[in-house]
Amino acid sequence: MAKMTFSGGIHPFDGKDMSKDIPIKEITPKSDLVYPLSQHIGAPAKAIVAKGDRVLAGQRIAEAEGFVSSHIYSAVSGTVKAIEERRVLTGNSVLSIVVENDGQYEAVPAWPVKPLEEMTGEEIIERVKEAGIVGMGGAGFPTHVKLSVKEPSKIDYVIVNGAECEPYLTSDYRKMVEEPENLIAGLKVYLKLFPYSLGIIAIEDNKPDCIKIFKALTKEEPRITVKTLKTKYPQGSERQLIFAVTGRELNSKLLPADVGCVVNNVDTVNSVANAIYRGLPLLRRIVTVTGDCIKNPRNFSVPIGTLYSDLVEEAGGFRKEPVKIISGGPMMGFCMFGLDVPITKTASALLCLSEDDISKAEPSACINCGRCVEACPSRLVPKILSDHAENFNEEEFLCGHGLECVECGCCSFVCPAKRPLTQNIKSMRKILLAKKKR
């Protein structure tokens, strides 16, 4: 069987065994729920409730401000306790709606639905917007914007990103194994929007059971195919995934739609299915809680707004004191300052580790081994880019195509001299991208 991939990449310890065989557990949060008004790319949403208001589960509490923005819904019933600045996982403070959970889960009725065949493209996009769905793989780009392609007939491929290449993460895997039909139903919504497209469910070969399930379920679906990807990090990165399954190349100036592709992650496609077939807004997401410090690692279906501390409690607490706490995976996640911050629409995992290999490592001089070049999936020369970044040499950094870096961390991972390559390149990119925006 041909396995699709890209050049470069690495094979880190995957740590998935800790949580991959345990079914998803739905949790009911114990503390207040916190909804930052900015948990997506674009303009922050605007609160439409006030302190003291009673809200119901599924009620909209913040309205999208403009096209590139997203509505926010309360996942519980209760009272708006405050609208105030609250810390989020990056350490910044963001204006947030705090809901005191009354434990009743009194809900607003679901929206009326109609058969997919009878819906127009505009109706589908409007419902996705109404549901407050954003890219749940980490990007947080509003999904209705992604779907509003100028020429839908020019989309050739709708790719469901089932690679889940980040070590330790198993939330997509569990969702694919437990509810494959929902994912296929969600993909059909996209296929309705893009009439000449082929649906591809792309899964790494470390999930053979998943591949088998989807192949069996899509046997009679002429517009859906399952592609087996070679297990390699960062196989799930948008550019690498598109290249692996279609052979089309993307750079920092192009969007997937420019090369005829739309890519969505598993939880996003599931949320689209929930909105279209069940009339539900985005209220929950799947989060992997794992690492050697967690007593009972597993995946949880978590109401958005739940505090990370509640998740640790649900997973049995700590078996030992963590030295490093990460939101997301070890390669591209954020180091956390504390657990009193909320799960947002884009939070995929909580990883608690007793070792911090990176901060222990003492960087030394480059030995010109070339390993960073071999590992770079963007075919860059990380060592040189990192030197330019350290010297704030913007021109040379741009000449070396520094903006094409996908910040995957492969170069730092393989560097025997433990040079902070990704860190340097990332900082320089941040400065240059901010300048470009201005």
Ligand code: SF4
């Ligand atoms: S330079 Fe960027 S894209 Fe290349 S390996 Fe390093 S982090 Fe990844």
Ligand code: SF4
């Ligand atoms: S991997 Fe590290 S030591 Fe080797 S060339 Fe790159 S920066 Fe230098």
